[in-house]
Amino acid sequence: MTTTETAPKAPVPALTQATAAGRLDALLRAREIGLALAIVVLIALTTAKNTHFLSADSIQQILNGGALIGLMAVGETLVIVTRNVDLSIGSTLGLSAYIVGDLFVHDAIDIWMGFVVGIAIGAVIGLINGLITVVFRVPSLVVTLAMLYAIRGIDGVIVDGKQINASSIPGGYTAIGYQTVLGVPWLFIVVAIIVAIAGYAMRTFRSSRELYAIGSSPQAATLAGIPAARRVLVAFLISGALAGLAGALFLAEYAQVNNNSGTGYELTVVSAVVVGGVAIFGGSGTVFGAALGALLLNTINLALVAARISASWNQAIAGALLLAAIAFDRWLSQRVTRKLRKTEGAHRDI
Amino acid sequence: MTPTDEPRPVLELAGARKSFGAVHALVDGRIALRSGEAHALVGENGAGKSTLVNILAGVHQPDGGTLTVGGEDVVFNGPAAAREAGVSIIYQEPTLFPDLTVAENIFMGRQPLRSGRRIDRARMDEEARSIFKRLGVALDPRRVARGLSVADQQLVEIAKALSLSAKVLVMDEPTAALTGVEVQRLFDVMTTLQNDGAAVMFISHRLEEVFASCQRVTVMRDGKFVSSARIEETDVDTIIHQMVGRDLDSLFPKTATTPGEPVLEVRHLGREGVFDDVSFTVRAGEIVALAGLVGAGRSEVARAIFGIDPRTQGEVVVDGKRLEPGRPLAAMAAGIGLVPEDRRQQGLVMDMGIDQNFALASLRKLRRGGIMRRSSEQRLAKVWAERLQVKFGRLRDPAATLSGGNQQKVVIGKWLAREPSLLIIDEPTRGIDVGTKSEVHRIIDSLVQGGMAVLMISSELPEVLGMADRVVVLHEGRVTGNFARDEADETTIMRAATGQHGRDAA
C-alpha cells in the first residue's frame, strides 16, 4: 500500500492510556532489580549480625551454591515460558553426573569430553520429553514426572549401589569446582556466561520471542503460524542439555556421586524460577529473574547459617518466600489490571 | 450487478459452500470486494456470515465454489495462505499475546532484524509507531497488550494488517463490543484505509453504521446470497426485508396474557463501575425484555440478580422477600433460573451427558437418602427432552453433540426442571437456526401463559418487540427507557439504547 494524500487528522488519543504501559513495563523490570536488592539487603543484614558473612569465602559460597540451580533454572524458564514444565531435570542431573564420573573412573574420556557427554545425555532426555509432549500431546507435567522416575530408576540400575569419589576424577576437572579467577569461582563464571547468553537470546531472536508467544496465547500462536511443536521441542531439548551440563558440573563441584544425587532438585528449580518472576502458566518472565531467584534462595540458606539461625529454618523460610512471591505477583497484576480498567472507565464518560 | 462499468474486484468469492456434519452453514456464499470500497455484509445470526469470513481467513476450507484474488484463482489451505494473499481479518475480539508488547504483537514472526538475525527493537517500535500515526491513533508500541480495551486490540490487529500490506481487510462485527467514541474512531481508521486503497469488508448488525460508513451492501439469509447493491440504491426497509425474508408477526408466537403479582422487583440495583440505579419489576405471566447495546450492562444486571456477580447497591426482591447478594444458591431457592449468555461456556458442561446437564441444577432434589441415582437423573432428562422436543442421539451423549438450538433447549430444560417462578434468559436465540428459534420462542410463550415470569435479554430488536410485554432499555449501565408493549417500537428503543433519551449522546 502506498501512502496517498489523506486529509490531515489530529491523532485520536488511544483509549487506554499509553503511560500505563510504561508503568507496567517498569514494574516487570523492577522484579529483577527487586530481587537483586533483596539479595544485597539480605547480605547487609546478615553481615551486620555476623561480620564474617562478607568474607571472600562466603561470597564464593553464595555464588557457587546457587550456580547449579541457576543453570537448571535457565532451561526450566525456557520450558515454563511455553506453558509447560520439566520435572525430570533432577534425575537428569543425577544420571549425567554418574555416567560422566563412571567414564572418568574407567579413564575413558578426557576433561572436555566430560562436559560434552553430560550435555549429550541431557539433550537426549530433553528430546524424549519434548517428543512425547509434542507428538502425543500429553501434558508435560505428567510426561516429565514419569521421566523423573524412569531416569532415576535407570540411574539406580547403572549405579548399582556404587559411588564415585574424588580420587577417581581428574584433578583438573574437580578444580573447576573450587578454583577461582580474581576471587570468582570458575563454576560461577561458566553459569554466569550461560545465563547472560540465554538472557540476551531470549530478548533478541525471533524464535525465542515465539516461545513467549506460545505460552502467552497458544491460540494466537497458531493463528500467527508459529511452529509451536518445534519450538516447545527445542525448549525441552535445551532444558535437558543444561540439566546434563549441570550434572557434569555437579561432579566437578562435589566430586562425589551416588544414586541419590540431584534428587528433589526439580522442585527447588521450579521454586527459583517462580520466585524469579516467571509466570507458572507461561508467557512472561526472564532468565535473569530466574537466575536471581536461584541466587536469592541460596543466599537465604547461607544467611541463616551465618546468622546462627538453625539450618532447620531453611526450608520453611524458602517455602514462605515462595508463597509470598506468588501472592506478590498476583497482587501486582491485579493492581495493574484495576488501574488500566479505571483509566478506561474514565474515558468512557467523556 | 453490472460488473462492466465497475473496477475489477480485488477479491471475489462465488458459489461457496460449507457444511458441518448435517448443518449447511453456507449454501451459496458470494462477495466481491473492490479496492477503496467499504463493503457491508449483513444478515441475521446464522445467515452464514461468519462461515464466509472463516473461508476468507483460511480457517475453513469451502466444500465448493471459487475464490479469486487479483484475478487469479486461489485456495487458502490455512490462515497463513490467506495472509500471504493479502487478506487480513479483524475479529470482534482479537486474539493477542497478552504478555507481549503491542509492537511484538504486530510483528510476531516478522520482526525487523539487524546483524546476526537479531531483532531490531528500536526499528520495530518505530515502524509500529509510524503505522499508528498513519491510522491517526496514539498507542504506545512498547506497552504490553494485557489490559488493552477491545477497541485498542482491534487497532493492533489493523496495524498488523497494515504491516502485512493487506489489500483486503475483513472486519467481523468489530463494533459489537465498542462504545460510541470507539466506534467513531474505528470508522475514521476505516476511511483512512480506504483512502490508501484497501478493500474493506465490514460486518455489522447495526444498519445505521452500514449506511453511515459503507459504499456497498450485500445481504445473506440462511447461508445464501440474497442481494448486493450500492448503498444509495437501497434503504433500511428493503435490507431488513431481505434479511428476514418473511413477516415479523408470523415469527413470534406471542399470546396476550394478563400479568399477575410482581415476582421480581429490582430496586436501585448498582455495581460500581458497571451499572447504577437499575429498577424494574417483572410480574407473573409477563415477559420483560432488557434491551440495549452490547456493553450496556444488561447481562451484568442479570448476573447480579442471580448472584453470580456481586452488587454494591440496591436490593432484589423475589416474591416479597429480599434476596441475599452474591449467592446463586439463594436465588435458585427463591425460584430464579438463569439461562446464561454463553451457552457453551456457562450454560452447559459440554463434555457431560445430555441427561447430566438436564439434572445439573436439580441434583439435590434427585437425592434419596443422600444417594443420587443415575436412573432418576435419566428419568428427569427424558421427561424434559420430550417436553421440549430436544433432538438427540442418546441421552448419555455429551451435550457437545447437540446443535445450538437443542443445546439451548437443554439449558432451558435444566431450569424448568426446578419449576422456577422467574426465568432469566440471556440471548434466548443467539446462534440458533431459524427453525429452532421459533420453537424456543414458543416455549417461552407457553411458560408465560402458565404464569411464569420471564426476564429476557436480547440484542435482536425484532425478538424484543415480538416477545416482550414490557421493555426496559439500558444505556451505559443506566435505565434510559421503560416502555409497555404498545409504546415500544424500533425507534423509541434505539433512541433510548443510544442514550438520546433525555441524556446527551456519548
Added chain:
Amino acid sequence: MTSDVQTAPTGRPDSVQRSIGWRDALRWEGGLVVVLIAVLIFGSAQSSSFLSQSTIFYAGINIGYIALMALPMTFIIMTGEIDLSVASMLGLAGSLMGFLWHHGWGIWPAIIAALVVGALGGALNGVLVAYTALPSIAVTIGTLTLFRGVAQILLGSLTVPGVGDPQFPDSMTKIGTQSIPGGALSYSTVLFLVLALLAGIVLHATPFGRALHAIGLQPEAASFSGVRVAWVKFCLFVVSGLICAVAGVLLTLQNASVSYTAGTGLELNVVAIVLFGGVSIFGGKGTIFGVLLSVIIFGALQMILTQTHVEAEKQLVITGLLLLISVIVANGRELLSRVRSRLAVGGGSR
C-alpha cells in the same frame, strides 16, 4: 473467535460424536483389571507365597498410607487442580506428633493436634487456591517446602522416640505389625478400603461428586448451575490436609518412630497412582474404582519386585514407564477431540 461458534456449533464430524463418559472410563478400568490379573499371575508364578495373607498384609503396610493420600488427590485432580504438598503434610503431621510426644504430651492429644494442623495446612492451600485464584501447582510447591520446613524446625535432626523418650504405646504401634482382629488385612488397608468406598459413593452418587465433575470440565458452567466452585475447592484442600495428617499419624505409629523427612518425595508417587488410575490431569474424568485398581497394581508390583529381589531402582523405571504409557493411551484420543473443541470454542488452554 466467538463468531465461529455461531455457525459451527455442530461442527464436529460424526466420528467424534461418541460418548466420552462412562464407556471410555470403563474401557480404561477394564484395561487395569487385565493388567492386575497379569500382575497377579506373574506374581504367583514367581513365588508360591505371593497370594498369601502375609504378602497382602505387608503390601498394605507398604502402600496403605500412600493410597490414603491418593483419595483426596483424586478429588482435587478431578477439579482440575493439584496438591503437591501431600507428602510434606504427612511429614509435618508425623513430626508434630513426635514433637509433642517428645515434650511429654499424651498420644491422643498429640494425634489430635497433628490432625488439626493437617486441616489447617489444607485450609492454607485452600484459601490460596480457591479464594485468591493462584495456580495450585505453584501454591502447593510452596507449601510443600513450607510444611517440610516447619517439620524440620520441630524435629531438626531428632528421631522420636529418641534417647530418653518413652516408646509410643504398644497398643498403638501394633498397627504396624498386626492385622485387624479376625482378618488378614492391615489397619491401613482397612482404613483405605473404607475411605475408598466412601469416596466412591461421594464422587459417583452424590450432588457433591457431580459438582466435582462439572468443576473439572467447565468451572464457569458449574457456577452458573449453582455450584459454589471456590467453596468446594477449599473443602477439598482441607480434607486433603486432614487425610494426609491421618496418613502421617499412621506411618509414625506403623514405624513406631518419626523424623522430619518422613515421606519425602511421595507426592509424585501419589500423583502417579491417581493418573495411572485413569483420572484426567485436566480434570472432570476418572473413577475411584480406577484409582483403587491402580493402588492394588502398584502394591502388588512392589511386592513382586521386592520378593524377587529386583532393586528399588528398577521399580522406579517401571513406575515411570507405566505412568507414561497410561497417559499416552488415556489422553491421546481425548486430547485430540479436546483440542478440536477448544479450537471451535476459542477458549484458552493450559
